Amino acid sequence: MAGRTDLTSYAYRKARARFLADNDVCHICGHPAANVIDHVRPVAAGADPRDQDNWAPAHGVTKCPTCGRNCNGTKGATTTGPRLVTSRDWYA
Ligand SMILES: [Zn+2]
Numbered sequence: 886m887a888g889r890t891d892l893t894s895y896a897y898r899k900a901r902a903r904f905l906a907d908n909d910v911c912h913i914c915g916h917p918a919a920n921v922i923d924h925v926r927p928v929a930a931g932a933d934p935r936d937q938d939n940w941a942p943a944h945g946v947t948k949c950p951t952c953g954r955n956c957n958g959t960k961g962a963t964t965t966g967p968r969l970v971t972s973r974d975w976y977a
Pocket residue numbers: 911912913914915916943944949954956
């Protein structure tokens with residue numbers, strides 16, 4: 886059972902949704918309504934993508950309703966999923 890496949894699993898998405906339901910204040914801009922998980926230590930640097938201690942709420946492609954930022958996309962090291970690849974191109 887490789888851990889990587891869990892990234893797309895129902896359990897992971899459910900955990901992510903629950904995390905965001907409990908923590909919706911973006912750790913980058915400090916405004917509410919965060920809708921993606923940011924990884925504090927980049928997964929590319931060896932962090933476990935499922936380690937919730939390493940999760941932080943952030944705004945993604947739908948952007949912050951308060952300041953209008955795509956916080957996670959602006960930060961660069963996007964690790965939350967394939968959907969954000971498009972937004973990275975916009976901000977590259
Ligand atoms: Zn934000």
